[in-house]
Amino acid sequence: MTDFANIKKGLCIGGQQVSLPLIQGGMGVGISLSRLAGSVAGAGGVGVISTAQIGFDQEGWEADPLGTNLKAIGTHVQKARAIMEEKQKQEKYKGRKGMIAANIMVATRFYEKYVREAVKAGVDLIISGAGLPASLPEFVKCSKTKIAPIISSLKAARVILRLWDKKYRRVPDLLIIEGPLAGGHLGFSPESLEHIDMDDYDREILEIIDTARVYGAKYGQKIPVAVAGGIDSAKKVRHYLDMGVDGVQVATRFVTTQECDAPMAYKQAYIRAFKEDIRIVKSPVGMPGRAIYNDFMAKVERGERPAIHCHKCLEKCQPSKIPYCITDALINAAKGDVDHALLFCGANAWKAERIMTVDEVIEELFP
Ligand SMILES: Cc1cc2nc3c(=O)[nH]c(=O)nc-3n(C[C@H](O)[C@H](O)[C@H](O)COP(=O)(O)O)c2cc1C
Structure with a gap:
């Protein structure tokens, strides 16, 4: 009860x-x-x-x-x-x-x-x-x-x-x-x-x-x-x-x-997502993260590395060794550029x- x-x-x-x-x-x-x-x-x-x-x-x-x-x-x-x-x-x-x-x-x-x-x-x-x-x-x-x-x-x-x-x-x-x-x-x-x-x-x-x-x-x-x-x-x-x-x-x-x-494009990405779109991604922070699979994640998986301009945001980040800049990827999300963004979400976002x-x-x- x-x-x-x-x-x-x-x-x-x-x-x-x-x-x-x-x-x-x-x-x-x-x-x-x-x-x-x-x-x-x-x-x-x-x-x-x-x-x-x-x-x-x-x-x-x-x-x-x-x-x-x-x-x-x-x-x-x-x-x-x-x-x-x-x-x-x-x-x-x-x-x-x-x-x-x-x-x-x-x-x-x-x-x-x-x-x-x-x-x-x-x-x-x-x-x-x-x-x-x-x-x-x-x-x-x-x-x-x-x-x-x-x-x-x-x-x-x-x-x-x-x-x-x-x-x-x-x-x-x-x-x-x-x-x-x-x-x-x-x-x-x-x-x-x-x-x-x-x-x-x-x-x-x-x-x-x-x-x-x-x-x-x-x-x-x-x-x-x-x-x-x-x-x-x-x-x-x-x-x-x-x-x-x-x-x-x-x-x-x-x-x-x-x-x-969040911008509407970000909210819509949740609404459009299917269960299988939600995946675990490696983050430059050194911990895994959960996000919606998109063009950006596909590029990261293929080893394509966007240009990195360091914002000095993380204590332990090593710009030469990271696959992408997490700040840029998250700011793109916050600005609604969802194809060039890391779209963090919980496991049930597809619902x-x-x-x-x-x-x-x-x-x-x-x-
Ligand atoms: C889009 C997004 C961004 C998040 N960013 C942070 C963050 O900056 N710091 C943090 O401690 N947790 C962050 N979290 C984790 C949440 O605060 C929360 O603990 C967790 O997502 C709860 O699970 P739920 O999303 O399934 O409800 C984030 C979660 C989401 C979905």
Whole structure:
């Protein structure tokens, strides 16, 4: 039996309450910005802005990507908050509590600067994956900003919990488990993604919840745990809540919404995609990713290498050794040039049939 009380309870993140146990997954580049994040937060969830090349469409970005990106963080946080507050004035959403968060990938060059800028901009929460955010507690010290690492395995959960416990005497405000059906970069080996056993993964989730409970107990705190990856229906939301998870992180379902910041050509690529078009791709970040098979991926597979003009975006990228520039490929996607782009998506993106509103998606997930 579903614990409907769990849905009504919402989600408490580091003492701050949101009305729905829902986090909208951060999506870079330019897919989850202020419009999507503000709309989800206004409905009572956690709206997440991706800071990955967040200033890509601003003047001056080519010459000064770092400075332009940092400036754009403040602009998008302000806009998202304004959208959230406007929506909360509607009768339907009066009294709903949402949160504005930033997704900042650990692999980002100058990660610390991005985190500090997001704190300055007043985000409620910072979510960090694509690497283990070992020093994140230090970067948010003396602020009210909550922090959430994304992990994909029990091993990674243990490493980050132990590290923060020993070094900072604290626990995460939220722990996000990103499973093998997620979109974007994946914390799994390409081999393990060939044979995904979700029952096995559910067992791993239960072990992670137990581990979080032990660390939380040490500090008299409950570490809420959210699960991400392939959650696209009320049935799946219920499945995870019944397992004892506190919230769900959903990304792919929000791409094909009116409010999503992606261009229409990107949204249509999801709607047009068949199941067999969704494949695992090698990314210059050094992790596999999931994307829609297109001309661009076919060229990469054939070893054709587009010209690379380095934007110095990733800490460990070696421009001479990579098959393509991930920033260029993702910016092309964000600009709607979908044939020359990496179209990140979750395993269930092919199920999208039409453009919906954020509210319709949320109503489907939490009927
Ligand atoms: C288009 C797209 C871009 C993404 N970009 C990021 C990102 O920049 N950083 C990150 O941590 N996760 C990223 N993700 C992962 C999502 O935040 C989320 O955890 C995951 O996709 C959830 O699975 P779902 O898409 O099946 O709902 C991305 C996912 C998608 C679909």
